[in-house]
Amino acid sequence: MRTSSAVETRSTRSADRSTPTKIIVIGLIGLLLICFYVAVVRFSVNVPIVDDFMYVFTLTRLLDPAATWQKIVLLIIEQHNDHRILLSRLAFLTTYAFEGHLNFQTLIIVASLSVAGMVWLIGRLFRRAQLSSWAILPVAFLLFQPSYHANVWWALSIWQHTVTLFLYILLFYLVLKATGRYQVSAWLLGAVLVFSNSNGIVAWFTVVLLLAVNRRWKQAGIWAVSGIILAVLYYNLGYDFRSQGSFQVIIQHPVWVFKSVVSFLGGAVYLNGWRWLGIPNLWLVLGTGVSVMVIVILAWWRMFFDRVRPSVPFQVFAALALVLCGTAGAASLTRSDGHFSVIDRYQVYSVLCVISAYALALLTVKGRWNQSLVVGMNVVGAWFCLVAWQLYPPILAEKRQQLISQTYSLEHYNKSVVDNLFLLDPYWQGLWKQAVTKGQYQFPNTELSGVEPVLRQKAGGYVATSFNVKDTVVNELSVDHDLAMVENKTLPTPDYMLLQSTAETHILPARTLTAEQPFRASGPPIGVKTTFYPQALTPGNYRIGWLNVDGDKPVAEWTKQFYVKGADDASKPFR
Known part of the structure; x- marks a missing residue:
């Protein structure tokens, strides 16, 4: 019942x-x-x-x-x-x-x-x-x-x-x-x-x-x-x-x-x-x-x-x-x-x-x-x-920006200075080139498609901007690479950061590091800290600039400063 x-x-x-x-x-x-x-x-x-x-x-x-x-x-x-x-x-x-x-x-x-x-x-x-x-x-x-x-x-x-x-x-x-x-x-x-x-x-x-x-x-x-x-x-x-010594870890810790x-x-x-x-x-x-x-x-x-x-x-x-x-x-x-x-x-x-x-x-x-x-x-x-x-x-917007900048590097140089773990190996890079050549992978059409003419234009004058460049060596998995943090605490955050040498131009994500507190009354301040992380760059002098993309009208500007990649020049980061 x-x-x-x-x-x-x-x-x-x-x-x-x-x-x-x-x-x-x-x-x-x-x-x-x-x-x-x-x-x-x-x-x-x-x-x-x-x-x-x-x-x-x-x-x-x-x-x-x-x-x-x-x-x-x-x-x-x-x-x-x-x-x-x-x-x-x-x-x-x-x-x-x-x-x-x-x-x-x-x-x-x-x-x-x-x-x-x-x-x-x-x-x-x-x-x-x-x-x-x-x-x-x-x-x-x-x-x-x-x-x-x-x-x-x-x-x-x-x-x-x-x-x-x-x-x-x-x-x-x-x-x-x-x-x-x-x-x-x-x-x-x-x-x-x-x-x-x-x-x-x-x-x-x-x-x-x-x-x-x-x-x-x-x-x-x-x-x-x-x-x-x-x-x-x-x-x-x-x-x-590849043994991690798991049981030993349990016993010890x-x-x-x-x-x-x-x-x-x-x-x-x-x-x-x-x-x-x-x-x-x-x-x-x-x-x-x-x-x-x-x-x-x-x-x-x-x-x-x-x-x-x-x-x-x-x-x-x-x-x-x-x-x-x-x-x-x-x-x-x-x-x-x-x-x-x-x-x-x-x-x-x-x-x-x-x-x-x-x-x-x-x-x-x-x-x-x-x-x-x-x-x-x-x-x-x-x-x-x-x-x-x-x-x-x-965070998702920054990840998307990083992937788009990576697409440009992959398309033009078959490598990326943002995410280069596998393509550092010549064998894997050869397979990547083969896949692209045969159309097994096709690059997406992004806001950076066709931006090369803008990057090749001669600037009317350098923009006076002060950057703080910090160099450290970071070990990530089995790859040793230089990690350079370039930041400006007053610069309004551009869409992308630029590094240009005589041979290569790298488009990199520009990130705004803000407090992670939600529900801010006025929203996060723009340009609190602009950073990017170039990895695996070819040694040389790289002029620092930034790129803004407004619809179909990208605008590139270059600063008076250079990032110098190379162990012999580590003590002189600017020229």
Whole structure:
């Protein structure tokens, strides 16, 4: 016999799912979705950065007439750093098949649809759990915002992280369906994910746990045996693991490893270190991380020891949370030095940590506690989303500016002084030239297209501007390069900075370093500090200038100052 409380709860949920409520919630989510995808289209650029170059090189090698079928298969599944990236490689090849050339902006836009996919799939799970229609809104607030901005302008990052996270949710959802068709689909998807992301093996192990919890022993055995086979293939097909001494780190530094894991789990609220809600950011991040960790531990305790089997939505979020915790551990061991483990491209994981903890708590508490949690998360989520839209669009604008300036250098010199990691190697630079010559990659049309005549014009006179030039040597990965910071604290920020030698003219992003406090009454002051970072320049004297682009009328101006690149001239930065 149903209790009056149960009847009351059910009637309340029915009221929440009424048509007016649905319209309001769908309208708000639609508005958030539009803002998010306008930003994606606005700030993404068809230009490779960092690891994206490896996709160009892979395509060039795949299209080599001498490539055998065996070599083609190995190139598609070959190691990238310490992991595999099968899914993203297949996406790049699909783009090439449809467009006839690699288009990184298309890849970013298509991959960003996975964010909407996550909101839809989580909403489907919430509906299955008969939760209030308002319960899904905090998820939209947390996902349709730009705090994980690396996944807006970096093609590899969004495919490697955001897309695979969506597919993990889908994987667990399919696994818990009993029919054979869904099981085959889940197995194939899981196999692709094993070779597509470092978390793939963790997700496969999580599937075995899920099947064991549901006492589907035969299927658990099949997944366990096939998982061992896939793991053996993963680690034996041309895999060159570079050991990080992870277990030794845990033994020697257990406190800071724990701190890094907790900061990863709570990193969503980092928001560029901004002190929001009046709480010091350090304590806010650590507090959020501890809360997430406790909720995940309690959820899996319930999975194993509760006499009543948890609902399918609960199991899906518990499985996702376990994969996220595995990511936190791996990232802390390989990326952290004992401080915060908050990395731009991993922020989407931290956001999903908060969403998973929220969903698990929501599926556990009942009655007024459930309603209070929904209301509280809507308030916090809305505030979080608003702050993120205040903080990160300027960062995205600067990233776009950097990519556009990089496009100019790549097109004219087959290298970039902003992002030159791979093209410093003659072998990779040769593959890049080959890809451009054969049209496998085509440069986008930007505001810097056709700017060469303006740069060649003789200035009527030098502009008297005083710059402060600082030289240091920075070691980044295995590359040694000179880092020059050129700044002017009074100059209104131009669109681009210029360095011109007798042989080359480099167009560089001009960045405004301002306080990161949002909601400033008068907005950030213009030109507080204008900086750029030229790397890997050919030794010589470089005249400093700046470039403003107003529509189709670019204007270049040159100063009286020079930056001198070269060890012999380090003591004389100006001429």
